[in-house]
Amino acid sequence: MKRKIINIDEEKCNGCGACAAACHEGAIGMVDGKAKLLRDDYCDGLGDCLPACPTGAITFTEREAAAYDEAAVMAAKAKKESEAAAKTASDKKPAALPCGCPGTHSKAIKRSEETVGASESAERPSRLSQWPVQIKLVPVNAPYFDGAKLLIAADCTAYAYASFHERFIKGHITLVGCPKLDAVDYSAKLTEIIKNNDIKSVTVVRMEVPCCGGLEQAAKNALLASGKFIPWQVVTISTDGRILD
Numbered sequence: 391m392k393r394k395i396i397n398i399d400e401e402k403c404n405g406c407g408a409c410a411a412a413c414h415e416g417a418i419g420m421v422d423g424k425a426k427l428l429r430d431d432y433c434d435g436l437g438d439c440l441p442a443c444p445t446g447a448i449t450f451t452e453r454e455a456a457a458y459d460e461a462a463v464m465a466a467k468a469k470k471e472s473e474a475a476a477k478t479a480s481d482k483k484p485a486a487l488p489c490g491c492p493g494t495h496s497k498a499i500k501r502s503e504e505t506v507g508a509s510e511s512a513e514r515p516s517r518l519s520q521w522p523v524q525i526k527l528v529p530v531n532a533p534y535f536d537g538a539k540l541l542i543a544a545d546c547t548a549y550a551y552a553s554f555h556e557r558f559i560k561g562h563i564t565l566v567g568c569p570k571l572d573a574v575d576y577s578a579k580l581t582e583i584i585k586n587n588d589i590k591s592v593t594v595v596r597m598e599v600p601c602c603g604g605l606e607q608a609a610k611n612a613l614l615a616s617g618k619f620i621p622w623q624v625v626t627i628s629t630d631g632r633i634l635d
Contacts, residue, residue, distance in 0.1 A: 394435045395455045400424050402447035412442035414571060415463045416470070431456040432463050467573050475578045498534045517560040525567040525576050528583075535587035538563040542580065542609050543595040544602045545571075550631045551595075558595055558625075569604030576605065580612035584620065592622040598634060 398409075398418075405423040417432035418425055418439060425447070427433060435458065440448050498520050520534045525542075541562035548554040548566075558564075565583075567576055583589070594609045596602035606624055613622060626634040 409439040
């Protein structure tokens with residue numbers, strides 16, 4: 391069938407892997423340092439990868455291509471997440487992006503009170519104290535988890551709630567994710583983090599939309615599976631930026 395599908399210009403591709411990370415269907419992969427459309431039937435033609443490309447190497451084209459196969463995509467996702475969860479549990483190492491992106495490297499961020507005070511005179515400072523923040527990327531045995539107050543937040547909450555850094559991130563180790571876009575149950579990863587580290591408390595911040603229920607449930611499942619009694623709370627943010635509970 392003839393349909394709209396992406397086209398990748400290898401000459402413009404710089405091998406950053408941003409498109410592969412942005413493609414929720416797994417249609418794009420990194421081959422010999424370049425982005426490749428691996429399977430036509432995995433590409434839904436919606437173009438989530440286009441804005442992620444910093445060089446403009448991805449465009450739409452209309453050509454003969456296999457129809458988008460949602461069932462095959464979901465099956466491949468389930469298999470990939472299962473394999474990643476098993477690997478994480480066995481070697482305690484986070485799954486890496488196909489490009490080996492330096493942005494996945496774990497590090498603590500030290501902020502002195504002098505730096506924070508100076509920044510406040512000009513603009514509000516960041517309160518983020520570690521990297522990475524994505525649940526899928528963070529290592530389960532990172533040293534900053536020792537004695538941590540854990541914040542598990544839906545991606546959209548920081549955009550909806552204006553004082554997110556001061557109200558929630560400050561004093562916490564931050565993990566973010568979106569169960570709808572990632573199409574994954576975070577329960578296993580969060581269980582490993584809580585079970586294997588001295589976590590002092592857990593705060594879940596979610597949006598009021600139903601799909602955020604997956605993040606809240608994953609946190610609850612992880613707390614139960616960890617076998618630990620840890621203080622926890624759930625805070626819900628409205629789409630217009632208010633705290634609902």
